[in-house]
Amino acid sequence: MQSSIITVRPAPGQKSRALLQFGTMVVPAAVGRTGRTTRKREGDGATPIGSMTLLSGFRRGERPLRVQTQLPIRLIREDMLWCDQADDPNYNRLVKAPFRPSHEEMKRKDGLYDVCLVMDWNVTSRSRNRGSAIFFHLIRPGYQPTEGCIAIHPRDMRRILPYLRKGTVVRVL
Template identity: 65%
Template sequence: MHRFRERACLNPNNITVRTAPRDRRRAIVSMGGVTVQAAIGRSGTTAFKREGDGATPITSMRVLYGFARGERVRLPPTALPMRHIRSDMLWCDQPDHPAYNSLVKAPFRPSHEEMMRADGLYDICLVLDWNITSRRRYRGSAIFFHLIKPGYQPTAGCIAVGLADMKRLIRFMRKGTVVRVL
């Protein structure tokens, strides 16, 4: 029985993100027996996500794959498909563009985010299936699970954790792991 409970606690299919009790821009992330602090959107959470609202969507999202800056961060073993970040990688966040909410290559004129950030937030960056598989304009782009800013500053809508915490969690993650924001 003890072994069964231990395996159930390390269920790689579920990560739960709950808003922190005293600050709607912070969260508690739980996966199996691991619980860590996180930052979420500057506007807290929402059931009606829109591009640029600064909120983290209340929903269940599958982890699709991840990016890593191999020259800056050493990844622990993971079953999650990971790509090496290059300087020409961008993420389109312009709602009226056909490449909205997808990886694009520089040079790219429409509005976008650089994946190779100087601040290190995307040194490990996991892509969540928010508005990707069934893409709709203005529903929000680039909902990632990435690294935290100092002081757990809020994100633009993503979920962010510390490097050590990301390394603990990513060991048990795989494509299809579900991230539930409550």
């Protein structure tokens, strides 16, 4: 599977569903509960339309999902959080507990972040309220909507991970 572009296009019938294509592989995916948008705002529940490069990733060490990839991957620790409070200087950054401002826990009980890839949405060049924690991660049962991320089945993530590297482009149409 030779490709450096992952394309995410809307699936017919439901704004929070998508089709993810990587090379010749096409798999179902979930996107934001409010669909996709060109005007991403913090908390709007939408997946940003545009091209985002993969920067790095995280994985749970104690879960049995084997991760083989060229992406830089860090093991998730209990104290890892991601700041989503737009007026904080750490907005859209990995932070360490204890941390009082609004944040997401990286070590989630629901397994969504057992493999969690960081896309460059508002990361290398940040703007307040433009959206935070836009990740490429694992799906909820039934392909339930995300809060703005892109999510796929663990089986599909295992299939594409070996081909991903820093700089792979995720293009949301």
